[in-house]
Amino acid sequence: MNLSDHSKSIHENIRQLKESVNKLGEVIHDCETCAAIKQAKRVKPLWYGGRWSKYKYGEAWQIDYITLPQTRQGKRYVLTMVEATTGWLETYPVPHATARNTILGLEKQVLWRHGTAERIESDNGTHFKNSLINTWAREHGIEWVYHIPYHAPAAGKVERHNVVV
Template structure:
């Protein structure tokens, strides 16, 4: 039986496919090193007693690690504050940040802040499931 399996082209292809890992594998993006890229977005929740209604969610691209920062309003100032407190101070400055095209991400304040910190900010389509995969997967597994 072993010689038959060894010579089988289908079996060889399956074995080779199992050895190859996709770019997104087991909660890790294999094209970056730890801490190089974060994907961020806001989610809306019922308002808390402290008046916080939005949560800035930040997902590290290689591990899927989730950091959150509750805020009363989804603004660019709160975005910067959340990134500084939850990401920069804990993990260092990332090379890249990914987000949708929301006004709290796409404005002069964010552009200047990212440029001053040497962060490349990438925008993607909010409705694209493939682009938003890491963020939504990490949040719903949390």
């Protein structure tokens, strides 16, 4: 390969790289998740400046599942539930992260101990986002809010507790 061919090859690769970067920019621009994250970064975090101040104790919760080593009783997952105004943590170990176990955990650890919540926030996992959960929340008058996917700050309270657990 002579110098002329080499230069043409390099310039062609640079041109293709620029085209790829431009296409990537278009994909990111059109992505709903990326747009939601960008919008969330523009405004102050949801918990900033008293996001939870309109709620009384026990009315707002953030929940998530974490995976731990399996116990002798066969429980491998823990439903973590954080009360939003105080940061109070409730946990409920289960063998499987399912909608049914989510409801059982919420009833035993939240509703029976702290009263009926007005708002529950969670990620978009299948154990949270399904018709069983939707029906249960509607029957109890609970607003169920799903976080922006792949945006950990939206679930800040529960994610901070998950690190400790």
